[in-house]
Amino acid sequence: MASDRKLRIGVVGGGFGASFHFHEHPLAEVVAVSDLLPDRRQHLKERYRCDTAYDSLEELIRHEPLDAVAVFSGAPDHVRQSVAVMEHGKHCFCAVPAATTLEECALLVATKERTGMRYMMAETSYYRVDAITARRLHDDGAFGELMYSEVEYYHPLIGAEGDALSFADGERTWRYGLPPQLYPTHSTGFLVGVTGERLVKVSCAGTLSGDRGHSDNVYGSPFSNECAVFITDQGHICRSNVMWNVWNHGERAQWMGTDCSLFAEGWSGQPFAIRPMEGEPQMTPAEYTHLLPREMRYDTGHGGSHPFLTHEFVSAVIEDREPAVDVYEAVAMTAPGIVAHESALRDGEQLPVPSFDPTPREE
Ligand SMILES: NC(=O)c1ccc[n+]([C@@H]2O[C@H](COP(=O)([O-])OP(=O)(O)OC[C@H]3O[C@@H](n4cnc5c(N)ncnc54)[C@H](O)[C@@H]3O)[C@@H](O)[C@H]2O)c1
Incomplete structure (x- = not known):
């Protein structure tokens, strides 16, 4: 334009x-x-x-x-x-x-x-400081081979009878009974959005809560927590949790490579840490707000990500290019969760995740 x-x-x-x-x-x-x-x-x-x-x-x-x-x-x-x-x-x-x-x-x-x-x-998740840092370490080859990642999103009560977000004017909203892995992208985004890998196979376990929200809902889903183990197109493992019924909060990841690992700060008290095989650990996250227009350099919700998302979309349209989380990346973060939920319904049967990428995929 x-x-x-x-x-x-x-x-x-x-x-x-x-x-x-x-x-x-x-x-x-x-x-x-x-x-x-x-x-x-x-x-x-x-x-x-x-x-x-x-x-x-x-x-x-x-x-x-x-x-x-x-x-x-x-x-x-x-x-x-x-x-x-x-x-x-x-x-x-x-x-x-x-x-x-x-x-x-x-x-x-x-x-x-x-x-x-x-x-x-x-x-x-794509523009949380930890994810931006992980992307840079990956692009620089600092991880060695990124063998394993743990990606997770915890939000107590979602979908339950007592969840305020699951009701509006006394009526159930779309969040009532929402199967956790139908909301997978805050977790999967931490791997797909860092390495560009695709999650190609999954086995997933769910837990039953006994809450009415997870037994009587439009999704026909009994699960309030779901833990998926994905295999990537590069043969790596990604353990991806989405859970509504544990006492834990937030969107978080840890990335473990052969030469270096990155641990995001967590609600548990885990500090941010980059631990390379050689040299000193780095315990302070970098600062990236200088990448934003001056008017938008202030902290906002979800790890300061909103101005980055805004800026990337506006810039991509103006520059006539695809944005960072384009349709293929978006679906590569979303479809694996849909299949993971199906796997949980089938008692953990390992299922293939279909690809929606063009062939051959552009890197
Ligand atoms: N960290 C994150 O990325 C994050 C955090 C919160 C919510 N979300 C997502 O953002 C979306 C909105 O979340 P929310 O909590 O505000 O949900 P919500 O259900 O409270 O609000 C959705 C709003 O969309 C409006 N709407 C629906 N159809 C419409 C139409 N045809 N025309 C005009 N308005 C319409 C509804 O009236 C409602 O006010 C959800 O998809 C949620 O998944 C993402």
């Missing part, structure tokens, strides 16, 4: 979607917002200093002078809405996960390829 004007963005979804920075980016502006709920519409207008609001995404995408739409609706709506956005000739920035079924993964990739629009998934 022409770089002599700002990228015109519409923002949909006034919960999590009200915590981004499009209005602060020097090359972007929010020209319209939408939520089904009037109070959330108002919140979005105030947050993004935008006067134009629509009652729904479907109305907003008919608003012609838009270049891109940021979709922050519930997970089961993502593909239908991302497809509608791209079909209307707008670039799409979408919250995680990219999809909740393999059929949706295929439809998302096919739509992006057919329309030629840009698509980026807003995976917050």
